[in-house]
Amino acid sequence: MVIAFDRQWEEKNNTEYKHYIKNLEKLNDRFKNDINISIIYDRNMLTGYKDSPIDLDKEIFLKLFKERVRL
Numbered sequence: 001m002v003i004a005f006d007r008q009w010e011e012k013n014n015t016e017y018k019h020y021i022k023n024l025e026k027l028n029d030r031f032k033n034d035i036n037i038s039i040i041y042d043r044n045m046l047t048g049y050k051d052s053p054i055d056l057d058k059e060i061f062l063k064l065f066k067e068r069v070r071l
Contacts, residue, residue, distance in 0.1 A: 002068065003027070004040035006052045012043075028071045038070045 003024070009017035028037055040053045044067075046060050047053065053064045 001031070001035050002038050002040065002065075004053045004064075006050050007042045007045075007047050008050065010049050032071065036070070038068045040064045040068045043067070 005020075008020050011017065024039060031037060042053065042064060046064065047056060053061050
């Protein structure tokens with residue numbers, strides 16, 4: 001399963017970011033024994049605050065997809 005949530009944080013390591021990571025960890029813990037999970041994670045801040053990976057152009061989406069994190 002590929003998960004691609006909106007970027008719900010303005011700065012890395014702020015409260016929103018930590019909440020986002022915690023929710024992803026919970027999701028992984030819930031399904032890790034049943035399916036393979038990867039996350040489209042905008043670690044280079046290519047999208048804007050509250051943008052989803054598909055809100056911008058195809059090139060940015062494909063870059064984010066190639067850099068996804070496999071859990």
